[in-house]
Amino acid sequence: MSESSERDERHRQRMQRKKAVVDEKIAQAREERGLLLVLTGNGKGKSSSAFGMAARALGHDMQIGIVQFIKGAASTGEEHFFRRFPEQVRYHVMGAGFTWETQDRQDDIVKAQAAWAVAVELMRDESVALVVLDELNIALKYGYVQLDQVLADIAARPSHQHVVVTGRGAPPGLIEAADTVTEMGVVKHAFKAGIKAQKGVEF
């Protein structure tokens, strides 16, 4: 055999072994149920990832609920976009802006509580397959909503419903309760190099 075809053959054998391992893992993963996913950490991609799952779920003709706990300064691309599907997506922007913009703790609490009430309504609806709770971790961090209540309401949802929670600093109790948790770490960020938040990337 030539050197190249030997390499191809070694590749084939290695991939055959890998396939056996992967297939075995897939065979062992049998359970299907609604997941609690938490996307946390300081890196870029937490909310984008939740919105990507929402797009994916739309592709499967699922019903989706989205609650944004912190309203950004600018009207966002994701909001414009998901509002185009009113029959499939219930989109609620409930927060009052970043806490350092409002500087009003009592008003932040009232708005976060109202947002939670909407989240609970979505989580009581059997027809909703995916609920995105965007930046809920921030509301938890500031104590605007209580973790015990949040965990109890999430646990009481329909068994097939997926819930995705985003935001920095997910509390340990939420991580404990979750099925899948990703910590998004910053390796580098353009903003720190003096580049503005830009349309289509950050909002």
Place this chain on the structure above:
Amino acid sequence: MSESSERDERHRQRMQRKKAVVDEKIAQAREERGLLLVLTGNGKGKSSSAFGMAARALGHDMQIGIVQFIKGAASTGEEHFFRRFPEQVRYHVMGAGFTWETQDRQDDIVKAQAAWAVAVELMRDESVALVVLDELNIALKYGYVQLDQVLADIAARPSHQHVVVTGRGAPPGLIEAADTVTEMGVVKHAFKAGIKAQKGVEF
């Protein structure tokens, strides 16, 4: 003042100081240009995040190109979804499946090279605002496409165009060239607890 209103006042003062710091950082971030974003690591959320950015960009009526270097086993929700917008999204599934499924190195190389040719075409088009190169890192890892060529073609794109690269094991040279890099770490993953990959979440 009551204890509660004292707490509110301390909150207000702390948030006022935080706002000054945030505002200063925003003022310093003046540059606008196309970014190279890399989403890597073993955690869930890399491709979802890229698709979330695509949804966001659609909300801003931008033109988008998506190239999937590794075709998943199942027809995916994101593919179904983004194909609904043929006037805004050019969607290409070019890969031949996971390398351990094909077990054919020569065929994988041919398909990865063809995928790269499509990526280059998108990156030469001034009208495309965002290009998603999904699982390119896998093709790089196996040497199906060459890093030097990839970096040169990315560097030659229009100055306003954003490029998002996903996949485990981003090579150091790509991280070096990128503006924003997120490493997605697994804190926990439902699959390891015996739960199947599910519609709307993983595909």
